[in-house]
Amino acid sequence: MKKLIALLLTGCMVASIAGCAAAPAAPAAPAAEPAAEEEAAPAEEAAAAEGLIKVGVVNNPPSESGYREANVNDFINVFTADNGYDAKFFYSIKNDEQLSAARQFITDGIDYLLISAAETTGWDAVLKDAQDAGISVFLFDRMIDCDPELFEAAVVSDMAQEGETAVNWLLSLDLPEYNVIHIQGAMGSDAQLGRTGALDAQFESGKMNKVVQQTATWDEAEAKKIVESVINSKEPFNVIYAENDGMAKGAVAALDEAGITHGVDKDVVVMGFDCNKWALRELLAGNWNYDGQCSPFQAQVISDMIQTLESGGTIEGLNDAKQIISVEKGFDAREITEEDIATYGLGE
Amino acid sequence: MNKNKQSGFLANHSQLLIPLIAIVILVIFNLFRDPSFFSVSLASNNNGEPVLQGNLISILNGASELVILAMGMTLVTAASGGQDISVGALAAIAGSVFVKVLKGGPSISAFTVLLAVICCCIVAMIFGSFNGVLVSVFGIQPMIATLILFTCGRSIAYWINGGATPTVESPIINAIGSFIPGIPVPTPILIVILTGILFSVLFRLTTLRLYIQSVGINQRAARLNGINHVGIKLLAFMILGACCAIAGVIGVSRLSLINHETLLINIEMDAILAVAIGGNNLGGGKFRMIGSVLGAYAIQMLTITLYAMKVPSTDVKAYKAIVIIILVVMGSPVVKEAFDRYLKKFREKRETLAGKEAA
Known part of the structure; x- marks a missing residue:
């Protein structure tokens, strides 16, 4: 009897996992094995009308973050048959799986290979194969350690610029004094290094006063604890600079509990990053002051470059490292509109 | 007579000595650094309601999830002689289910919140029993068995909602995560007290404590005495599952949002540490839940102290590690024995001295 119950419970468990796995299959359908891609390929080729540009996209899986989710959707929305593309997608967080998928794409005879690599190394051989096969390679979001001759262009974010x-x-606000609580992301991550650098320079020059600088490793609850400890120490502060939206939300929760006002024309200036839709709505309501964008929208830029190449032109506007830096905005609560939220907001 | 009683008390509670010493040292250190460190004041929040404020409240409030998980972890440790490293992931799953149910309804009312809590408790207990079956029926090492859920748990949490950081705004959620209007004590503290009472009632009214300890001390002997060791271990994992659900609900309610990647991240290690600092044998057997609770508060107090001292972000973990090494070494059997021997010698010396004086 008890064994039966145990079996039943395991059954439930398996069923619930299967149920969960089935649910996301619709939005994340392209996350198929390279083998499956291969089987589907001939049928697709037959169905695809002549003249479609064949594109292979190797990316990280959408479950990685809200950023990645928006990034994946952006590529799916831009590289459509309506826009003249026959696109195949592959998602993995593992470099070796990405490499074999890229090889498969090359064998399938694609025209363009688009890569956001899981790791920066190990790509030389594959990129050379692509070059030999006459395939143009574009990198997006993440750079690869290799000879710049091996790819056409890279579309990336500049975290330091953010x-x-x-x-x-913040300087343009011209506050009489800047007492800043700085909540950092996971130490050593690209986003943390870039977003910390500019503020550190201000601390060093003495223009801004560092009340506390602490890492919450992207954890909202930890950010709240950090701000609580400053409030409890009764040290004055008037700016919260959180390196992502979640941590800004945690910080604001601590302010709310302590009865400290925040937002436009209030006691404390609140700054976040990433531009989640819910965060931009906080801006619109005047509860926060600023949200910096980290643009996941690279598909259109790449599509434009492909069209240039197709029409026999050359790509312009690259820097020395053959990069195009994504244009990234910062939103001010006094100027943000519903339209901005719809256009630039991530998530729901 | 009196002396006997005293040493009996010491022997009974020596297990609690380490977490208590840790807390006392931290308290003294903080008072020395800043005499007003533990002062608590009554302020009003942005909704105009009275709330208690201060580092003491921050520590008690911030440790809530850890304390609840440490309670459950104590039972699993005692019964199975191993630890569950999937509690953080399981809490993320439970939190996701909580959010999913809330978002499924037309509006968030007391009824839907209750329904969501029940749902996420059930789901978490099912996942807990999955761990439990692997450990008790298949005899897999707990750490390996729970490694499965530790690895895939946060992905499952993502699948449930499909978005990166879904938010649920409602006064009721706010009441669970921060303050019930009119009550100045943070709600998570109240939930911890409630959970503690629940456990003590459970131990008073049932033989659960005895059964768990006997299974943990000697599984075969327990079986020969008619205790179903499979059932007891399974039960321990299911109780821990329920604890994860409560912790997940608190974690989500604090900020009305769930980030499946960071919700209660790395808390499994702190929960295991709390059990260890609490003087419980990580190899199973006898346990004192209050020890784990004190251990959890000590860990939280250490974190808040480091924040208050403005230790640079890059160094926090190193400082934490130093304190933990000291605590764990202090609690080790070798040091304990040496301390006991020293105490005995000291007492004997005093007695002989007293005897000489009397003579």
Whole structure:
């Protein structure tokens, strides 16, 4: 009897996992094995009308973060048959799986290979194969350690620039004094290094006063504890600079509990990053002051470059490392509109 | 007579000595650093309601999830002689289910919140029993068995909602996560007290404590005495599952949002540490739940102290590690024995001295 119950419970468990697995299959359908791609390929080729540009996209899975989710959707929305593309997608967080998928794409005879690599190394051989096969390679979001000759262009974010934009905005407020609580992301991550750099420069120059600088490793609840400890120490502060939206929300929760006002024309200036829709709505309501964008929208830029190449032109506007830096905005609560939220907001 | 009683008390409670010493040292250190560190004041929040404020409240409030998980972890440790490393992931799953149910309804009312809590408790207990079956029926090492859920748990949490950080705004959620209007004590503290009472009632009214300890001390002997060791272990994991659900609900309610990647991240290690600092044998057997609870508060107090001291972000973990090494070494059997021997010698010396004086 008890064994039966145990069996039943395991059954439930398996069923619930299967149920969960089935549910996301619809939005994340392209996350198929390379083998499956291969089988589907001939049928697709037959169905695909002549003249479609064949594109292979190797990316990280949408479950990685809200950023990645928006990034994946952006590519699915831009590289459609209506826009003249026959696109195949592959998602993995593992470099070796990404590499074999890229090889498969090359064998399938694609025209363009688009890569956001899981790791920066190990790509040389595959990129050379692509070059030999006459396939143009574009990198997006993440750079690869290799000879720049091996790819056409890279569309990436400049995290340090995001920090600069935010700090310049903060300086433009012209507050009588800047007492800043700085909540950092996971130490050593690209986003943390970039967003910390600009503020650190201000601390060093003495223009801004560092009340506390602590890492919450992207954890909302930890950010709240950090701000609580400052409130309890009764040290004055008037700016909260959180390196993502979640941590800004945690910080604001601590302010709310302590009866400290925040937002436009209030006691404390609240700054976040990433531009989640819910965060931008906080801006619109005047509860926060600033949100910096980290743009996941690279598909259109790449599509434009592909069209240029197709029409026999050359790509312009690249820097020395063959990069195009995504244009990234910072939103001010006094100027943000519903339209901005719909266009630039991530998630729901 | 009196002396006997005293040493009996010490022997009975020596297990609690380490977490208590840790807390006392931290308290003294903080008072020395800042005499007003533990002062609590009554302020009003942005909704105009009275709330208690201060580091003491922050520590008690912030440790809530950890304390609840440490309670459950104590039972699993005692019964199975191993630890569950999937509690953080399981709490994320439970939190996701909580959010999913809330978002499924037309509006968030007391009824839907209750329904969501029940649902996420059930789901978490099912996942807990999955761990439990692997450990008790298949005899897999707990750490390996729970490694499965530790690895895939946060992905499952993502699948449930499909979005990165879904939010649920409602006064009721706010009441669970921060303050019930009119009551100045943070609600998570009240939930911890309630959970503690629930456990003590459970131990008073049932033989659960005895059964868990006997299974943990000697499984075969327990079986020969008619205790179903499979059932007891399974039960321990299911109770821990329920604890994860409560912790998940508190975690989500604190900020009205769930980030499946960061919700209660790395808490499994702190929960295991709390059990260890509490003087419980990580190999199973006898346990004192209050020890784990004190251990959890000590860990939280250490974190808040480091924040208050403004230790640079890059160094926090190193400082934490130093304190933990000291605590764990202090609680080790070798040091304990040496301390006991020293105490005995000291007492004997005093007695002989007293005897000489009397003579």
